[in-house]
Amino acid sequence: MKRAELISIIKERQSFLCVGLDPDVNRIPKHILEGENPLFEFNKAIIDATRDYCVAYKPNLAFFECHGIEGWKAFEQTVQYIGDSHFIIADAKRGDIGNTATKYAEAFFRKMPCDSVTIAPYMGEDSVKPFLEFDGKWGIVLALTSNRGADDFQFSEIGGEKLYERVVKQTVKWGTPENLMFVVGATRPEYIRGIRALAKDHFFLVPGVGAQGGSLEAVAEAGLNKDCGLLVNSSRGILYASDDTDFAEAARNEAKRISLEMKSILQEKGVF
Amino acid sequence: MKRAELISIIKERQSFLCVGLDPDVNRIPKHILEGENPLFEFNKAIIDATRDYCVAYKPNLAFFECHGIEGWKAFEQTVQYIGDSHFIIADAKRGDIGNTATKYAEAFFRKMPCDSVTIAPYMGEDSVKPFLEFDGKWGIVLALTSNRGADDFQFSEIGGEKLYERVVKQTVKWGTPENLMFVVGATRPEYIRGIRALAKDHFFLVPGVGAQGGSLEAVAEAGLNKDCGLLVNSSRGILYASDDTDFAEAARNEAKRISLEMKSILQEKGVF
Numbered sequence: 001m002k003r004a005e006l007i008s009i010i011k012e013r014q015s016f017l018c019v020g021l022d023p024d025v026n027r028i029p030k031h032i033l034e035g036e037n038p039l040f041e042f043n044k045a046i047i048d049a050t051r052d053y054c055v056a057y058k059p060n061l062a063f064f065e066c067h068g069i070e071g072w073k074a075f076e077q078t079v080q081y082i083g084d085s086h087f088i089i090a091d092a093k094r095g096d097i098g099n100t101a102t103k104y105a106e107a108f109f110r111k112m113p114c115d116s117v118t119i120a121p122y123m124g125e126d127s128v129k130p131f132l133e134f135d136g137k138w139g140i141v142l143a144l145t146s147n148r149g150a151d152d153f154q155f156s157e158i159g160g161e162k163l164y165e166r167v168v169k170q171t172v173k174w175g176t177p178e179n180l181m182f183v184v185g186a187t188r189p190e191y192i193r194g195i196r197a198l199a200k201d202h203f204f205l206v207p208g209v210g211a212q213g214g215s216l217e218a219v220a221e222a223g224l225n226k227d228c229g230l231l232v233n234s235s236r237g238i239l240y241a242s243d244d245t246d247f248a249e250a251a252r253n254e255a256k257r258i259s260l261e262m263k264s265i266l267q268e269k270g271v272f
Numbered sequence: 273m274k275r276a277e278l279i280s281i282i283k284e285r286q287s288f289l290c291v292g293l294d295p296d297v298n299r300i301p302k303h304i305l306e307g308e309n310p311l312f313e314f315n316k317a318i319i320d321a322t323r324d325y326c327v328a329y330k331p332n333l334a335f336f337e338c339h340g341i342e343g344w345k346a347f348e349q350t351v352q353y354i355g356d357s358h359f360i361i362a363d364a365k366r367g368d369i370g371n372t373a374t375k376y377a378e379a380f381f382r383k384m385p386c387d388s389v390t391i392a393p394y395m396g397e398d399s400v401k402p403f404l405e406f407d408g409k410w411g412i413v414l415a416l417t418s419n420r421g422a423d424d425f426q427f428s429e430i431g432g433e434k435l436y437e438r439v440v441k442q443t444v445k446w447g448t449p450e451n452l453m454f455v456v457g458a459t460r461p462e463y464i465r466g467i468r469a470l471a472k473d474h475f476f477l478v479p480g481v482g483a484q485g486g487s488l489e490a491v492a493e494a495g496l497n498k499d500c501g502l503l504v505n506s507s508r509g510i511l512y513a514s515d516d517t518d519f520a521e522a523a524r525n526e527a528k529r530i531s532l533e534m535k536s537i538l539q540e541k542g543v544f
Contacts, residue, residue: 022372062368062375068383072344095392096334096365097419100294103334111340120367120392122414124421142394147369149396152442156435158428163435170424 001087001115002136003178006203007227009055009087011272015259016228018056018089018205020235021046021078022063027240029247039064039074044081046239049252053259056087056231058205079112087231088114089140089205095120101130109134116140118183118205121167125174132175139180143168143195146185146208164191168198177201184223186214186232192222196229203229209258210237216258220265228271234258273359273387274408275450278475279499281327281357283544287531288500290328290361290477292507293318293350294335299512301519311336311346316353318511321524325531328359328503330477351384359503360386361412361477367392373402381406388412390455390477393439397446404447411452415440415467418457418480436463440470449473456495458486458504464494468501475501481530482509488530492537500543506530 010016023039032042047057059078064071082088094104094117108114116138119128131139144154144164154164161169168182177199184195186208195204204223208214209232216232223230234254242250266272282288295311304314319329331350336343354360366376366389380386388410391400403411416426416436426436433441440454449471456467458480467476476495480486481504488504495502506526514522538544 024371024375060368060372062366062372062379065379066375066383068348068379069341069344071379072341076340091368093366093368093392093395094334096332096363097417097421099296100332100334103296103338107334107337107340107343111338120365120394122392122394122425123365123417123419124424124426126419126421128421145369145395147395147398149369149398149400152396153394153435153439154396156428156430156438158430158435163425163428163430166428167425 001084006055006087010228013052013055013259014263014266015053015055016230016232016262017054017255017259018058018231018233019046019050019054019238019255020091020207020233021057021059022235022239024063027243029243029245031245037074039067039071040077043074043078045248046251047082049248050238050255051085053252053255054086056089057082058089058091058233060235061090061092076112079114084113087116090114090117093118093120093142095123095127097123098126098130101127105131105134109137116181118142121171128171129174132179137179139175140205141167141171141180141182143182144184144188144191146187146212146214150185165194165198168195172199172202177203181205183207186219187212189215189218189222192219196223196225200225201227201229203231205231205233207233210234216261217265220269224269224271226271228266273356278327278359282500285324285327285531286535286538287325287327288502288504288534289326289527289531290330290503290505291318291322291326291510291527292363292479292505293329293331294507294511296335299515301515301517303517309346311339311343312349315346315350317520318523319354321520322510322527323357325527326358328361329354330361330363330505332507333362333364348384351386356385359388362386362389365390365392365414367395367399369395370398370402373399377403377406381409388453390414393443400443401446404451409451411447412477413439413443413452413454415454416456416460416463418459418484418486422457437466437470440467444471444474449475453477455479458491459484461487461490461494464491468495468497472497473499473501475503477503477505479505482506488533489537492541496541496543498543500538504534
């Protein structure tokens with residue numbers, strides 16, 4: 001999906017919600033778990049319930065890979081089922097040397113119809129660039145993450161700036177706002193503004209709203225740009241809004257609630 | 273595989289060779305490609321040919337994932353075929369927040385019988401520790417990689433030290449020489465000595481000998497410890513020693529050549 005189309009669906013749906021698909025067998029409702037192909041059936045129900053309120057889905061590879069081949073099948077089915085009406089993020093945190101990175105890009109962009117892959121930046125330029133060489137596809141580079149461990153290295157001081165700032169400054173040279181996004185955690189809205197100054201036209205994928213405690217309003221205040229420029233993710237808050245037979249309806253209600261908040265933010269800020 | 277057993281097979285085989293399994297359809301010999309299940313058949317032939325000369329195998333996930341479900345099947349078959357006579361490294365460069373990292377660890381340690389997974393450190397402690405909580409299993413953290421992009425962030429100066437040194441210093445606090453190794457590229461032997469000083473009992477997985485130009489002797493000189501402490505990887509130099517029907521024999525010869533060099537280094541240095 002190209003940037004213009006992504007902006008157009010955000011405008012049309014008045015939502016910049018990304019639904020994270022982390023199908024955890026310890027939390028999927030019992031009646032689904034007992035059926036056939038529970039990972040896909042759970043995702044399918046969530047997708048059906050939330051489609052109208054979001055613009056992106058972010059399946060988290062770990063929750064599929066832990067089931068081996070069956071999990072990988074469910075991942076492929078899920079991505080196929082989403083289709084091209086939504087921006088698809090393979091949350092895979094890949095990153096390896098050049099020829100290997102190209103194979104990962106082929107896995108998600110050619111073998112499967114994902115629009116983007118999350119990438120760890122530690123190995124530098126040749127681990128990132130191969131993801132930026134596919135038309136209409138995106139690399140989403142980890143800048144500042146929403147977990148506690150972000151403090152261990154991302155905030156290290158390097159010549160008057162933090163490592164995560166260095167990562168953004170370097171990485172923007174390798175791609176464009178048409179093929180490169182950044183992961184910027186919602187739990188640290190005070191830093192989002194600084195990253196926006198370094199990458200003013202790029203989209204940010206923002207995890208950490210909801211279960212991890214980030215505030216949508218604070219994120220929007222700090223990160224919105226003229227094209228919106230944000231994809232705010234919620235995973236557990238939507239997927240596990242109920243652990244019973246009404247889980248899909250509960251997910252729909254939660255996605256709707258967030259999207260309405262987004263709509264009023266977009267209007268209030270006069271983004272479109 | 274526990275540390276004592278790893279040391280014992282190194283001693284027994286007088287080799288610290290790791291064979292990297294990067295089955296690339298652009299380089300697999302034509303007669304294998306035309307058969308059924310070429311990825312697994314290629315790996316099987318390579319494993320049969322090199323088993324006696326190495327102590328570890330390192331399948332690179334990207335080369336399987338790019339074939340989707342079929343690739344994932346071939347990965348599982350390959351790991352099963354290696355068996356427990358060799359240390360198995362899932363070269364997957366994973367790394368994500370705590371609950372997700374646990375799922376990745378389950379994928380490789382429970383669902384599949386791998387001994388270890390390579391991990392990117394960018395997200396810090398909670399992205400690394402879940403891999404260290406399985407008895408006889410290992411996390412192998414990227415410290416200094418062998419690619420050109422290593423210069424982009426790994427050499428950044430942080431309060432008088434480089435980022436890769438900070439990574440090693442922090443990470444050794446999270447694990448022990450029984451569950452934690454580091455990736456240290458062979459193309460920079462001058463830095464291996466420094467990392468050895470920070471992690472004197474830990475094993476290092478050393479890529480970059482062979483096709484990437486690193487020297488085995490220089491690596492050994494800088495990195496050996498009293499238990500050997502090195503797993504030196506060669507991928508393309510062994511896998512593609514010949515691109516014809518004699519590829520397995522050529523791979524055997526190359527693995528044998530390297531292992532004989534290792535044997536004489538171990539003897540010369542009086543390691544065992």
